[in-house]
Amino acid sequence: xxxxxxxxxxxxxxxxxxxxxxxxxxxxxxxxxxxxxxxxxxxxxxxxxxxxxxxxxxxxxxxxxxxxxxxxxxxxxxxxxxxxxxxxxxxxxxxxxxxxxxxxxxxxxxxxxxxxxxxxxxxxxxxxxxxxxxxxxxxx
Amino acid sequence: xxxxxxxxxxxxxxxxxxxxxxxxxxxxxxxxxxxxxxxxxxxxxxxxxxxxxxxxxxxxxxxxxxxxxxxxxxxxxxxxxxxxxxxxxxxxxxxxxxxxxxxxxxxxxxxxxxxxxxxxxx
Numbered sequence: 001x002x003x004x005x006x007x008x009x010x011x012x013x014x015x016x017x018x019x020x021x022x023x024x025x026x027x028x029x030x031x032x033x034x035x036x037x038x039x040x041x042x043x044x045x046x047x048x049x050x051x052x053x054x055x056x057x058x059x060x061x062x063x064x065x066x067x068x069x070x071x072x073x074x075x076x077x078x079x080x081x082x083x084x085x086x087x088x089x090x091x092x093x094x095x096x097x098x099x100x101x102x103x104x105x106x107x108x109x110x111x112x113x114x115x116x117x118x119x120x121x122x123x124x125x126x127x128x129x130x131x132x133x134x135x136x137x138x139x140x
Numbered sequence: 141x142x143x144x145x146x147x148x149x150x151x152x153x154x155x156x157x158x159x160x161x162x163x164x165x166x167x168x169x170x171x172x173x174x175x176x177x178x179x180x181x182x183x184x185x186x187x188x189x190x191x192x193x194x195x196x197x198x199x200x201x202x203x204x205x206x207x208x209x210x211x212x213x214x215x216x217x218x219x220x221x222x223x224x225x226x227x228x229x230x231x232x233x234x235x236x237x238x239x240x241x242x243x244x245x246x247x248x249x250x251x252x253x254x255x256x257x258x259x260x261x262x
Binding site: 019020021022023024026027028030031034038041042045046 | 204206207210211214217221222225226228229231233234236237240241244
């Protein structure tokens with residue numbers, strides 16, 4: 001028998017995005033926020049001139065992951081809108097950068113988290129925005 | 141950095157991950173026993189980080205020091221963050237968050253070793 005306190009169907013307002021499965025989702029977003037931030041910090045600090053575009057893209061991805069992590073964890077109405085925006089940008093980013101890196105690999109010799117649709121991270125970066133948008137819909 | 145100590149941490153972490161995954165699959169919330177496992181792993185990681193910093197101080201190679209230290213600190217940060225975040229959820233999802241931390245730790249150790257080998261030539 002389902003506990004009414006954790007059953008999203010029993011709520012009148014939107015269910016929190018940072019609870020239940022959302023806990024795990026926020027943790028995964030947090031891992032990517034950490035990974036992308038540390039990677040881009042090293043890239044920007046030590047070899048920015050080698051590939052400014054790729055490294056700025058890394059930094060941008062890091063910011064998107066940080067915003068998505070925090071807004072999913074907070075889960076109020078404004079955070080929900082912010083999360084939807086961030087994850088939509090993430091989806092567009094991974095699709096465009098992924099496609100571009102496959103079509104013209106020369107431009108993307110310096111890897112970012114989204115290169116090859118995130119193949120350096122087990123394609124999780126490709127799946128994550130779909131799961132994130134589904135979860136935002138699911139908890140609405 | 142690539143010795144048997146890091147292999148021990150990897151195996152221990154993977155065993156804890158398997159255990160946490162079983163706990164999550166059987167619908168259990170995070171327990172004190174799981175927390176004890178996390179504390180043990182954190183203690184092992186502390187030894188790993190000290191070993192890494194000592195070896196870095198002794199090495200004269202082209203090691204990417206900032207990156208190396210960054211990964212070491214990330215290793216240390218992951219279990220406490222996972223327990224802080226996972227314990228707030230009194231359901232299997234909290235346990236799953238902790239399992240994730242145990243799964244990520246071997247990957248982080250692998251990254252530390254890659255940075256080390258790239259910088260010291262083996």
